[in-house]
Amino acid sequence: MTATAGPRTNWAGNIAFAAPDFYRPASVGELRAVVARARQVRVLGTGHSFNDLADSPGAQVSLAGLPPEVEVDSAGSLVRVAAGLSYAEVAGRLDRHGFALRNLASLPHISVAGSCATGTHGSGPANQNLSAAVAGLELVTADGDVVELDRGDITFPGAVVHLGALGAVTRLILEVVPSFEISQRVYEGLPLDVLDDHFTAIMAGGYSVSMFTDWRAPRLTQLWIKSRTEDGPPAIAEEPWFTAAPASSARHPVPGQPPGNCTAQLGEPGPWFERLPHFKPEFTPSAGDELQTEYLLPATQAVPALHALRQVSEHIAAVLQICEIRTMAADELWLSPAYRRDSVGFHFTWRPDTAVVLPVVSLVERHLAPFGPRPHWGKVYTLSADDLHARYDRLPDFLGLARHYDPAGKFRNAYTARNLGR
Numbered sequence: 001m002t003a004t005a006g007p008r009t010n011w012a013g014n015i016a017f018a019a020p021d022f023y024r025p026a027s028v029g030e031l032r033a034v035v036a037r038a039r040q041v042r043v044l045g046t047g048h049s050f051n052d053l054a055d056s057p058g059a060q061v062s063l064a065g066l067p068p069e070v071e072v073d074s075a076g077s078l079v080r081v082a083a084g085l086s087y088a089e090v091a092g093r094l095d096r097h098g099f100a101l102r103n104l105a106s107l108p109h110i111s112v113a114g115s116c117a118t119g120t121h122g123s124g125p126a127n128q129n130l131s132a133a134v135a136g137l138e139l140v141t142a143d144g145d146v147v148e149l150d151r152g153d154i155t156f157p158g159a160v161v162h163l164g165a166l167g168a169v170t171r172l173i174l175e176v177v178p179s180f181e182i183s184q185r186v187y188e189g190l191p192l193d194v195l196d197d198h199f200t201a202i203m204a205g206g207y208s209v210s211m212f213t214d215w216r217a218p219r220l221t222q223l224w225i226k227s228r229t230e231d232g233p234p235a236i237a238e239e240p241w242f243t244a245a246p247a248s249s250a251r252h253p254v255p256g257q258p259p260g261n262c263t264a265q266l267g268e269p270g271p272w273f274e275r276l277p278h279f280k281p282e283f284t285p286s287a288g289d290e291l292q293t294e295y296l297l298p299a300t301q302a303v304p305a306l307h308a309l310r311q312v313s314e315h316i317a318a319v320l321q322i323c324e325i326r327t328m329a330a331d332e333l334w335l336s337p338a339y340r341r342d343s344v345g346f347h348f349t350w351r352p353d354t355a356v357v358l359p360v361v362s363l364v365e366r367h368l369a370p371f372g373p374r375p376h377w378g379k380v381y382t383l384s385a386d387d388l389h390a391r392y393d394r395l396p397d398f399l400g401l402a403r404h405y406d407p408a409g410k411f412r413n414a415y416t417a418r419n420l421g422r
């Protein structure tokens with residue numbers, strides 16, 4: 001097949017793709033031919049990563065043109081989905097079969113394959129990241145062969161969060177649960193000091209909880225609590241020490257952005273896929289003009305880490321749009337930022353200005369260093385390959401797996417050389 005015009009930047013516009021060729025195969029057969037012929041190749045999902053992870057020195061391939069399969073196996077509580085589909089495209093179809101995914105990220109616009117490749121997550125102390133739902137993968141490897149992997153393979157936990165370095169994922173099998181309803185409520189103005197004693201209780205106060213602060217004052221600007229409807233309104237809001245006021249109308253977490261872009265609040269019940277993300281699929285998520293950074297640390301370190309960040313809050317606030325704090329349950333996936341650690345995630349939505357943001361990113365990294373932060377693979381960070389090797393015990397095993405599936409390094413790029421090499 002012939003090359004076609006593709007997107008020249010990522011979603012945020014901070015990365016200009018250098019890949020000289022772009023392909024949009026319409027079948028797995030066409031994809032196999034593109035991969036087998038290419039000297040270098042990477043798959044582009046929906047391009048929502050904030051670094052050059054999805055770029056390629058040769059061919060870049062989108063799988064959005066593959067048949068949009070969503071096949072539900074009700075007896076096995078599994079769904080098989082085409083890798084190029086977004087969560088928004090999968091969720092409604094799954095719900096019509098009476099099933100749900102356990103959790104979603106803040107936006108449903110992102111591709112299932114691209115999200116699982118980077119360990120993308122939502123929130124909830126009992127909720128693992130989205131990749132933890134992956135029970136099987138179909139992969140086109142460097143020579144164009146199709147390989148199927150599942151949980152019976154000893155290296156499967158290494159292959160799920162793969163950073164695009166093992167091959168082109170064409171299908172994923174995801175675990176599903178019976179469909180459920182969520183209602184979400186937003187509270188405002190909780191003093192940061194309250195978190196010293198009650199961080200864990202607040203984070204456990206709903207199925208999925210997000211704290212937001214702009215670091216301009218020692219308080220949370222907003223606290224979003226998403227509860228399963230059968231659990232009723234959050235009991236935490238009745239605690240005497242809980243001084244946050246319920247928002248009187250819908251809110252957007254990013255100051256100045258329209259609340260109409262966000263999923264329904266004020267306790268109105270709705271299906272899981274219309275409440276777990278903060279942002280509706282038909283609108284621009286978040287701010288649109290932005291950079292993002294995020295670190296996952298052991299959940300036990302949440303309060304000391306908050307204090308460490310308070311020491312540099314003025315520097316952070318100067319280039320910040322909003323900071324979000326979430327929790328994730330530990331998993332067994334080698335490159336997951338939550339690998340074997342119940343985690344707290346500190347996320348920063350920055351102003352869209354790389355030059356002024358990068359020094360603050362480094363400052364945040366220095367202040368979080370005592371807590372062993374693992375960066376989100378798809379966001380902006382300045383940690384070195386040595387730092388990453390120190391924080392990901394299984395990185396050498398992953399590099400071995402990559403050499404197994406891709407001995408000539410066809411799926412490598414500048415990002416993998418810079419971050420995974422030594």
Ligand SMILES: Cc1cc2nc3c(=O)[nH]c(=O)nc-3n(C[C@H](O)[C@H](O)[C@H](O)COP(=O)(O)OP(=O)(O)OC[C@H]3O[C@@H](n4cnc5c(N)ncnc54)[C@H](O)[C@@H]3O)c2cc1C
Binds near residue numbers: 106163
């Ligand atoms: C507004 C916004 C909000 C966000 N919110 C969250 C959030 O709540 N939680 C969170 O964790 N992250 C969040 N992110 C980050 C985002 O979820 C990740 O960067 C995710 O990886 C993006 O998915 P994508 O499909 O755009 O992947 P891309 O950026 O296109 O690609 C990511 C990686 O996956 C690889 N890849 C993609 N598809 C395939 C495939 N089929 N086969 C092999 N490799 C593949 C690419 O080569 C690349 O290495 C957010 C991003 C934005 C822009």
